[in-house]
Amino acid sequence: MSSRKKLPPPPLTWPGRMEDGRRVLRYVDALSEAVALEMTRDEKVFLFGLDVDDHKSIQGSTRGLLERFGKDRVFTTPLSEDAMTGVAIGAAMAGMRPIHVHIRMDFLMLCMNQIVNIASKARYMYGGQVKVPMVVRSIIGKSWGQGAQHSQALHSLFMHLPGMKVAAPSNAHDAKGCTIAAIRDDNPVLMMEHRLLYPTEAVVNEGAYVVPPGRSRVCRFGRDVTIVGVSNMVVEALRAAELLSEAGVSAEVIDPIWLAPLDTDTIIESARRTRKVLIADNGWLNCGASAEIAARLAEALAGEGPIQIKRVGFAPTPCPPSPELENAFYPNPGTIAAAAYALAKPDAPAWAPDPAATKLAYQLQFKGPF
Amino acid sequence: MSSRKKLPPPPLTWPGRMEDGRRVLRYVDALSEAVALEMTRDEKVFLFGLDVDDHKSIQGSTRGLLERFGKDRVFTTPLSEDAMTGVAIGAAMAGMRPIHVHIRMDFLMLCMNQIVNIASKARYMYGGQVKVPMVVRSIIGKSWGQGAQHSQALHSLFMHLPGMKVAAPSNAHDAKGCTIAAIRDDNPVLMMEHRLLYPTEAVVNEGAYVVPPGRSRVCRFGRDVTIVGVSNMVVEALRAAELLSEAGVSAEVIDPIWLAPLDTDTIIESARRTRKVLIADNGWLNCGASAEIAARLAEALAGEGPIQIKRVGFAPTPCPPSPELENAFYPNPGTIAAAAYALAKPDAPAWAPDPAATKLAYQLQFKGPF
Amino acid sequence: MPAPKPVPPKKADPARLYRAVRRIRRVEEEVARIYPSDKIKSPVHLSIGQEGIAVGVCDPLEPRDAVSGTYRGHATYLAKGGNLNAMMAELFGKDTGCARGKGGSMHLVDMKANVLGCSAVVGTTVPVAAGFAMAQKMRKTGAVVACFLGDGASEEGCFPETLNFAALHKLPVIFVCENNGFAIHEPLAKRWATDKLCERVRTYGIPAVRFADSDTVKIRDHIAKALPAMRKGGGPIFLECMTWRWREHVGPGEDYDAGFRSKADLAKWQKKDPVVVLAKKLDKKVKAAIDAEIEAELAAAVQFAETSPWPDAKELYSDVFA
């Protein structure tokens, strides 16, 4: 993880190499590489969804797949997300391994009936007679004027469902490993990607590997406060941790990677040491991922003695496009650092880092629209 | 609330009267009475949805409305939940006050696109130019062999959304008051009713009154442990509290009534005293209502010193119809009492009430199917 | 001993068809008889009166072909060769049930017989069936999928979405709309702007035929004739089969006292009762032998269900994930 931070700020020639020879790859390319490897390995894997085969190739994340695997295995669909989800489920029940792609997570609301009432329950309510090895890829569009319907991160709706798995990779390495794990999983898996992470780079091994569910990663060790980040909030929390260290606070940063099944043991272990936990979610708080993590922490640790828990996430509003409002809508390294500082030093005067230091390269790089 | 418990076990002649002359009404009749009052008061109110006008009248909850208000204001629809939700939204934007009825909450998964992407956001993303005074009535079917797709309580999915309100009345008094409040509310409101509560009776005033959002109710005062119940779990928690009192534990029982906006202040106040909280949800735990309540408690109180929080709810599985499995799927007064006891007396040997004492009249009364 | 039908016959065989419809009828009558005892703790949607459609469609199918039924799925399940013992045990909530007590009447499934799981949310199975068919096309199995749906299900958006997709990709799907005129108690007049369903389906380029009487043999022959082209990539077909639900929407009884439909209509449809119509084509002795066989099989199935064990409590947690 921390290797990424050593990269020179301007992007490397791509695919780039670290000085020690290791390859770096962008998140977006890691996604297509993962699918290409799996489609090569297993002819039952196919990829479909609106616009997966056009020249923009889902912001580049399906680039090259049509050319390589042909239109029988890589194809667009009508605008019929509800039925197409059913089609994916049926194909999966018949032994295929569909990957159904949605360019925005918001559109999954059209798929809820099939996902909730069939995909997540089929194995159980059919007494183990079927399995539904289906991957649903979805992308969060951080707003940049996109507005209320093109910016939602609705992962908690899926975390709520027994029978669903949910991955939210925060970096190129995990993007590839989670995608491969998702494709090989015999259950429906929701992949929640983040558009603004697409250009970010990390060391990514060339062959196939999996980042399976069940293990959160400690991305940075620290003593004073634990910060749990979800999706791109991991990146922002890492930046916040740097800022905090300048202010004399040592923050541990944890990335759950998979949200369902969710490994809270790693988080609990860290919290048992720091007894101060900030959860930064890339989503709304109410009944969100942050609520679940906080609840589990409280169940596990609050009886043992004081433990401070705080959540930050989207403002409790739809997402507005106007830039000032939109900035205030999202957590950022500054607000994360300030909240963590307040937890770590409850008696010190409030502190927040210089706003100029809280802008992240991967955000500035982006120009709308997408 | 506690008046209900004084009722003689066999149902009163209906509408019945307490000895002191106060009227008791069934939950199901309170629902239709509420709608009838509002339809009389405001001609903009109308009620539609699959089967609202047939002789079964949504398990009796729309009984008499067609006869009274005619088929222009009470009508069925095609099986098109997605579009009908949009129709409700559009009618609401035009100044009407639609009540859209779903005989099972599971079917709301077909409405998610309209609810999430339009109803909950319209006022905001149209800069305050519109309002969406729409009520969505939905009923939880406790299983009795109904199986995975006819038993879901998906309230947390709606609690997650800014712009949505959610009510979950646990008794006839609140069923009427919440329904009237929902109809008068200028925002989209989801009513989550519980089928097994339909025959339960409470004192219900004859005129119109509102049970508005924002205020949880302490249904029973106690010293040793706080139990928060959601929907029918309030009833089960009250029974658990009786059993607990026989075992020497004094339990406070709180009914949030409205889940969004959610008044956690009342819960926090209680927890500050007992420092032991059991949340019994009629739903899954992950990212559920119980997670949100637990998280808020932890944020508010865990830093002050030890506080024990525990959640019980649906097993993390789809709901199975086979009776033994189904019993194990749901919390009941026995499991709630046992969990609360363990919180209250951590050093005492585990205790659970006699299973015979945990069966609730309102459940035994019911014979499938519905 | 049950589920006979290794290779479908070239021609309609009245004895075979009779056996199939009679068997389904008797199974459901038995379910209705047992129901008040509360041994079956699962809401049953009987297809009594509609059996001829499932039998007509499934008779010419091969084992490799699949059917997708609705929550009113007993008939399709049995017609395609779903295991009777496992069905009965499922209704009783037993561990030997086809879904091990985790499905119930509305979720019958028998993947060995290619009976895809049924669903209680109207319409949901339609695109799933198309997806199953797409996999057949991708894997070039030559198999087809018969997808049953009610008139009500045709109103759900996923149905036209699926028609368009199936036609576009020439998927081997037999769409069978069992039009019994009602969705629960609501008549077509309150739900359909017009009754031009077949016309509408044809605008997708899908051949569509309405069977006004839903004669078992006619449906059977229609399917048998369509199959060869479908197996070679000819694309979907559609049948609208007019029919009548004799009993109440859910449960074992009747609903003519509710006033939303008349017993006269029932009488009209009973004249077309496939059990009676097909019985007339048989020699009395042949019929008697079949009937006896069915009774024996049925008694054994109920016995099987009664004596089967309940699922162990820990099974609550199994099969959430594969």
Added chain:
Amino acid sequence: MPAPKPVPPKKADPARLYRAVRRIRRVEEEVARIYPSDKIKSPVHLSIGQEGIAVGVCDPLEPRDAVSGTYRGHATYLAKGGNLNAMMAELFGKDTGCARGKGGSMHLVDMKANVLGCSAVVGTTVPVAAGFAMAQKMRKTGAVVACFLGDGASEEGCFPETLNFAALHKLPVIFVCENNGFAIHEPLAKRWATDKLCERVRTYGIPAVRFADSDTVKIRDHIAKALPAMRKGGGPIFLECMTWRWREHVGPGEDYDAGFRSKADLAKWQKKDPVVVLAKKLDKKVKAAIDAEIEAELAAAVQFAETSPWPDAKELYSDVFA
């Protein structure tokens, strides 16, 4: 000064129609011009080339009538009399925007002019428009709702669901499908099993007409003729208007270098450019006066947007609830 159109004229008035299409064209060209400056921080879906449809449909409408547009909604907004200053300010994210900076280009709204809010999720506005129309019927206002949708939107299940409901209840909805042959970059051939959309719509009992050239005057006259019956409960009508999106799907540029469609096709459609076609009907001086007026109005609107204040930070929290 903008949004003229208190009472719709009985007859097509070329000057009026020209003014309307030219005004929309110029507004969008100006948006495209400003866009690279990054002052507009909202993805814009330009309707350049398609303006004639919105104008033809909206011209005969009265103020009490409503329109429902898509995320490609600038043309419908302006054609129905949506406030130009408020639109421009909205694109700039200003507090004076029609949605106070909380909508952006894809969510234009002007309830005073009965421009219902647009939506970025394809198809979602279709049933909402029908619901708005149902309210008109219930309240007997005599008003109609013109509901615009793309060819892609017609594939969403909510569209046939809405057609059925609107026909069943005889709702006053003018469904207008702007068929530009593409959904983003995907051609109809990859999405539609057949192109019999009008035929299909007719099976609901809804009169449906395809306009191969989408001539503004012809569309206008068609609507004007249909309105009286619709106002009296005659039920919905449907128009399929063939058209062409000149620019890229989203953003200010073109996309002919991407290879999925050809510039030759553009040239063909440019010959039918409603701005040119209508201009030819006008006296040069009249045209020049109109053009000048439009430029002045447009410059003022940009000026208005530029100089308007940003929303206050606390506005983030306002209007979540009514």
